[in-house]
Amino acid sequence: FGSPDMEERNVDFFAHNMQWAMRDRYAGFVNVSASEITSGTSLAVLRLDGLDPLTGWGTGGYTGHATVALWFDDDDEDGNKHNTEDEDDLYIVESIGKEDYWPDWGWIKTPWYQWQQQAINADYHVAMMRLA
Numbered sequence: 001f002g003s004p005d006m007e008e009r010n011v012d013f014f015a016h017n018m019q020w021a022m023r024d025r026y027a028g029f030v031n032v033s034a035s036e037i038t039s040g041t042s043l044a045v046l047r048l049d050g051l052d053p054l055t056g057w058g059t060g061g062y063t064g065h066a067t068v069a070l071w072f073d074d075d076d077e078d079g080n081k082h083n084t085e086d087e088d089d090l091y092i093v094e095s096i097g098k099e100d101y102w103p104d105w106g107w108i109k110t111p112w113y114q115w116q117q118q119a120i121n122a123d124y125h126v127a128m129m130r131l132a
Contacts, residue, residue, distance in 0.1 A: 004011045008026040012087040017057055029120060032128065034087035040131040041069040043092065046125050047101075063127070067113070087112070 045065035046052050054062025070093050087119045091109040098105040101122040110118065119126060 001043070002076070005087075006050065007048040010050060010053045013053050013057070016064070019055075020062060031116075034090040037069050037090060037128075038131055039069065042129045042131075043067045044071065044127045044129065046126075047122060048125055065094070065096070067092050070109070070111070074113045091115075094113070 003045055011022045023129070044055070044063040045067065046063045047065070055064040056062050070091055072089050072091055088111060090112040092112060092115040093107075095107050095110045096102055096105050102118065104110070
């Protein structure tokens with residue numbers, strides 16, 4: 001874990017053990033507005049850290065972590081009621097272990113825009129699958 005060629009070794013692991021040839025693809029950061037996300041949207045996460053590829057291999061999948069987006073009708077600090085049009089009411093809900101690259105652990109809900117920044121900082125590869 002943490003070697004300079006870690007990502008390359010993870011890609012090789014997928015190719016050799018799962019017959020999955022990951023291709024170079026640079027999409028960069030895609031800014032998805034909260035208004036485009038519905039409750040139940042799934043976010044499949046892959047972090048090329050050695051652990052996620054092993055988790056994928058062990059489960060027969062290609063990701064190491066799964067989250068879900070949920071809208072909460074939260075009150076703000078002044079007690080004003082929000083509704084699902086308020087973008088600050090969208091959260092990513094997940095269970096996560098204590099990791100150096102993630103600030104919280106356990107069953108957590110993180111505001112969407114904060115989660116995006118944390119995912120960038122953690123070198124996450126994210127696939128979003130929206131419910132119809």
